[in-house]
Amino acid sequence: MKFVVDQQVEDIEMPENLKLNTFLQEFHSNCPHPECSFGFYGFAFGQSPFPVPQLIQNTLIKNVEKGAYAPISGIPELRNAISKYNKYYFKMDVAPERIYVGPGTKELIFNLLEILHGTVILPTPAWLGYLPQIRFLKKNYHMLPTRANKKISPSDLRRLALRLQDRQKILILNNPNNPTGLLYDQLELEEIADVCREQNITVISDEIYALTTYDFSKFTSMGKIYPEGTFVTNGLSKSHAAGGYRLGYVIFPQHAADLKTQFKKILATEYTAVSTPIQHAAVAxxxxxxxxxxxxxxxxxxxxIMGDYTYHALSAIDGVKATKPDATFYLLADFNAFATDLQKARISTSQKLSESLIVHPYHTAIVGGDSLVLERTDFSARIAYVDYDGASTYKNYLENKPQSNAEKLEFVKMNAPKVVAGIDMIADFFDKLKKDTLSNFDSKKSSMITSS
Incomplete structure (x- = not known):
């Protein structure tokens, strides 16, 4: 029997992170060189390497017997805990009734895009998960390229909004940002909020990396700046190293009672409720x-410490520019200074650059610019600096906290040797690329002299 797949699904591509994972698995199993046995230097996957906090683990064990369905919007204990959590860390006074729990922020953002009418404004570069959702839901959307500082400009946002005819526009704001690691400060958020009020722009503020902000005093939630028009999403996956628990939450804007009713209907239809034992564990x-x-x-x-090392090590490669992260465990590396050399080597897209780096002898995995909603010919890449044993690194840090720059450098070398070696491989790749281009140029020059 032949099954017919709905055309809407046929038109959706596999998410870039899953495609990359498949490619890496195939590369690892097919590589004939003995050096392949170690795998690869993993700068591609954004997963916190640390253990789930013991407090959460212990609470999960105590609640494994809870097999009853939970309330659609989340158990009261959890919504109350999230309310207090937001007041304590983010200085936001949010009633539990404005909080809805879901199976990860990815699903909750999808649910919000389902119920919100209007054109989506997507700043680029962007996390690789937003665009597939927007396309799957057949939403109208427009890219909003960031400036040289890799942040959106309020004036650019206003110009774009004025061109859009929809009564409502939806801005996806990821702060702190994946893939750049940059943070929008309070003044920047206030300027963006002014445009949003003026142009009737609703904001979905993805703040999943909020508690990874290195100088936490500098983090401000968009929900505090623009409470009447912002949906804030957050969860366990990044700050609590519990991506596999699949638990996130969304804070609704003020005065959105009618919308909450519609949202609850969607949640009940799609997944009933989040796992009850996981919700109890999340309370802790x-x-x-x-x-x-x-x-x-x-x-x-x-x-x-890992981010500072990665930034300085990449920036030390002649021609490479990188964003200096304020938060997260990513930065954006710009390799466009090598565009001419790459094209001469028949590496014409960022995807081909990713493929060239993963093969022998480099064994280095990155996420290329086309996966980040950049032009295919933009040779930028997201670098995730988490390829190390989080449990032992956490323990070593507590036993001997590095203070000086020299101690921090030694800490990285001792605890994250694959991060160090992977950046060395990137340097080797571009060094060889330049030498090969120069060698080919000298050969052609010599041939022209001989023939003349």
Whole structure:
């Protein structure tokens, strides 16, 4: 029997992160060189390497017997904990009734895009998950390229909004940002919010990396700046290193009672409720405690040490520019200075650059610019600096916290040797690329002299 797939699904491509994962698995199993046995230097996957906090693990164990369906919007204990969590960390006074729990922020953003009418404004470069959702839902959308500083300009946002005819526009704002690691400060958010009020723009503020902000005093939620028009999403996956728990939440704007009714209907239709034991475990993660405070401080300090090293090591490669991360465990590396050399080597797109780096002898995995909603010929890439054993690194940090730059450098070399070696491989790749181009140029020049 032949099954017919709906055309809407046929038109959707596999998400770039899953395509990359498949490619890496095939490369690892097919590579004939003995050096392939170690795998690859993994700059492609954005997953916190640290253990799930013991407090969450213990609470999950205590609640494994809870097999009853939970309320659609989340158990009351969890919504109350999230409310207090937002007041404590983000200075937002949010009633539990404005909070809805879902199976990860990815699903919640999808649900919001389902119920919100209007054209989506997507700043680029962007996390690779937004565009497939927008396309799957057949939403109208427009890209909003960022400036040289890799942040959106309020004036550019206003110009784009004025061109759009929809009564409502939806801006997806990812702060702190994946893939750049950059943070929008309070003044920048206020300027964006002014345009949003003026142009009737609703904001979906994806703040999943909020608690990874290195200097946490600098983080401000868009929900605090523009509470009447912002949906804030956050969850366990990045700050709590619990992506596999699949638990996120959304804070609705003020005065959105009618919309909450529609949203609840969508949640009930699509997945009924989030796993009950996971919700009880999450309560421990969102409750205010000394243990969780110490966990957040330690993990973001380690992320900063790794980020500073990666930024300086990449920037030391002649021709490479990189964003200096304020948060997350990513940065954006710009290899466009090598565009001419890459094209001469028949590497014409960022996807081909990614493929060239993963093969022998480089074994280095990156996420290329085309996956980040950039032009296919933009040789930029997201670099995730988390290819190390998070459990041992966490323990080593607590036993001997590095203070000086020299101590931090030694900490990276001891705990993240694959991060160090992977950046060396990127340097080797571009060094060889330049030498090959120069060698070919000298050969042609010599041939022209001989023939004349």
């Amino acid at each position: 993660g969102f409750e205010i405690s000394k243990e969780m405070d110490e966990y957040f401080v330690t993990t973001r300090n380690i992320h900063q």
